[in-house]
Amino acid sequence: MALETVTLDHLPASQTVHIAYFRNVRNAAFLHSQLLARNPEFEYGFVDASVIVSRLHLLSAVFRAATTASTNSLITPNVHSEIIVSLSPSNNISEAYRRYGISPSTKDLLVVKISGPDGLSHDDIAKHLSQHVEGDQLPVTDENIAPATDNSKVAKYYKLNGLSWLDAIKDQPKKRKEVETLVVGTLAVRGI
Amino acid sequence: MAAAAVAEAASEPPQQHQFPLPAVLEYPASTPPYLITQGAEGRLYKSTYLQPDIPCALKYRPPKPWRHPILDQRLTKHRILSEAKVLAKCRRDGLRVPAMYAMDEAAGWMMLEWVHGAPVRVRVNERLGDRKEGIDKDEGLKELMRRIGLAVGKMHKIGIVHGDLTTSNMILSPSAESVTDGQLDGTPGSLEGEIVIIDLGLASYSTTDEDRAVDLYVLERAFTSTHPRAESIFDELLKGYKEAYKQSNLALKRLEDVRMRGRKRSMLG
Ligand SMILES: Nc1ncnc2c1ncn2[C@@H]1O[C@H](COP(=O)(O)OP(=O)(O)O)[C@@H](O)[C@H]1O
Ligand SMILES: [Mg+2]
Numbered sequence: 407m408a409l410e411t412v413t414l415d416h417l418p419a420s421q422t423v424h425i426a427y428f429r430n431v432r433n434a435a436f437l438h439s440q441l442l443a444r445n446p447e448f449e450y451g452f453v454d455a456s457v458i459v460s461r462l463h464l465l466s467a468v469f470r471a472a473t474t475a476s477t478n479s480l481i482t483p484n485v486h487s488e489i490i491v492s493l494s495p496s497n498n499i500s501e502a503y504r505r506y507g508i509s510p511s512t513k514d515l516l517v518v519k520i521s522g523p524d525g526l527s528h529d530d531i532a533k534h535l536s537q538h539v540e541g542d543q544l545p546v547t548d549e550n551i552a553p554a555t556d557n558s559k560v561a562k563y564y565k566l567n568g569l570s571w572l573d574a575i576k577d578q579p580k581k582r583k584e585v586e587t588l589v590v591g592t593l594a595v596r597g598i
Numbered sequence: 599m600a601a602a603a604v605a606e607a608a609s610e611p612p613q614q615h616q617f618p619l620p621a622v623l624e625y626p627a628s629t630p631p632y633l634i635t636q637g638a639e640g641r642l643y644k645s646t647y648l649q650p651d652i653p654c655a656l657k658y659r660p661p662k663p664w665r666h667p668i669l670d671q672r673l674t675k676h677r678i679l680s681e682a683k684v685l686a687k688c689r690r691d692g693l694r695v696p697a698m699y700a701m702d703e704a705a706g707w708m709m710l711e712w713v714h715g716a717p718v719r720v721r722v723n724e725r726l727g728d729r730k731e732g733i734d735k736d737e738g739l740k741e742l743m744r745r746i747g748l749a750v751g752k753m754h755k756i757g758i759v760h761g762d763l764t765t766s767n768m769i770l771s772p773s774a775e776s777v778t779d780g781q782l783d784g785t786p787g788s789l790e791g792e793i794v795i796i797d798l799g800l801a802s803y804s805t806t807d808e809d810r811a812v813d814l815y816v817l818e819r820a821f822t823s824t825h826p827r828a829e830s831i832f833d834e835l836l837k838g839y840k841e842a843y844k845q846s847n848l849a850l851k852r853l854e855d856v857r858m859r860g861r862k863r864s865m866l867g
Contacts, residue, residue: 413626414649415627415646415650416622416625416645419625419626462652465648469700473700476621477621569690570692571692572692587711588689590697590699591685591689592686594701598679598703
């Protein structure tokens with residue numbers, strides 16, 4: 407079972423973060439419709455993996471959303487929808503859902519579930535996901551995320567076009583690292 | 599729930615904290631926060647961002663009990679937002695400054711990339727040792743001065759002035775290739791590495807030659823009082839500055855005026 411429970415530094419111990427990754431998802435339209443119907447059983451952060459550059463990118467948004475929840479300053483209905491806005495450089499919520507959240511055409515899907523002290527267990531979540539997400543489950547690693555990343559979309563959404571120093575980096579792993587750093591920095595200063 | 603988290607974090611104190619910590623630092627972390635410096639405005643802790651292998655600098659501006667609470671909150675927020683904006687801009691424009699990881703301006707903290715290395719002040723002093731002569735023939739040191747000038751020139755070129763340029767607000771960070779046997783901070787006396795400008799809390803967007811000249815003047819004064827024996831090589835820094843910033847002649851012209859004003863002021867004072 408590839409649902410991973412991650413411990414993030416500087417989060418209240420009561421918040422447990424679970425993450426999973428599915429490639430070649432076949433029922434994105436169904437999952438999307440569950441979100442639209444606000445079915446509480448499907449309260450997940452469903453992230454379209456094509457706009458994610460790395461595990462750290464995803465976890466940075468999770469951290470921001472969880473921190474925002476712990477200071478009672480969410481700008482969306484819950485911590486899971488907050489993860490989606492936390493991936494965006496702007497506070498435009500509907501645009502964030504459209505760009506970073508699941509859509510009926512999503513092929514590769516990152517899933518985040520944050521459970522509270524009396525919330526669902528790892529096994530409950532793992533079972534629910536394997537029952538309802540039709541796709542090939544893989545560990546959430548940079549190596550597994552990279553093939554799903556749409557670099558031109560990332561460059562457009564995070565305004566990385568026209569940075570000549572970035573374009574000049576020929577070493578691909580180094581360039582990826584710089585892109586990751588810029589993206590994480592952009593999330594950190596969202597809305598200012 | 600919060601109390602439990604506090605108890606957990608406090609059960610293995612790595613360091614007795616003299617001051618109350620911001621809430622974010624009370625939560626469990628793989629590397630508990632370690633106080634590095636306590637400045638007038640804020641404190642700097644070393645900790646980790648998300649996971650054990652990502653060290654971070656956590657800058658915290660605690661509430662100032664002597665200021666009006668609403669005004670204090672507003673000022674703190676403003677300062678953090680301003681520093682964050684400048685850091686993000688520098689980074690996008692390819693200037694080496696600490697990357698931003700996270701912040702909560704209302705709570706008064708920001709998490710930045712931890713830059714390995716040592717303050718330029720420390721490396722310069724190690725290099726100078728107790729030498730009194732031949733400093734102006736130290737090619738390694740002169741080359742370091744040019745690299746500092748390059749970094750400052752690049753910063754001015756992208757439209758940022760620092761506001762507090764000193765050799766303490768720059769880190770000489772060893773390149774990944776040069777790091778052997780885990781000496782991430784480099785070795786004493788070594789001048790190898792990249793210049794990383796830090797502490798942009800007083801920085802602002804400016805493209806006036808006056809502001810640039812004042813920035814250089816502050817650096818010159820700080821440099822000559824911190825490293826008086828190396829005064830003669832400050833010109834090397836300006837050489838690097840010119841190289842990085844092609845339109846620097848106006849700012850440098852202005853620097854002469856600023857020096858003059860400075861001299862008059864000290865004669866009067
Ligand atoms: N990102 C960082 N990485 C490593 N060390 C840092 C970083 N930021 C600050 N420091 C260290 O902490 C000291 C104080 O930080 P600084 O940002 O200059 O705050 P202050 O306003 O108190 O001078 C610096 O001189 C440096 O030694
Ligand atoms: Mg400083």
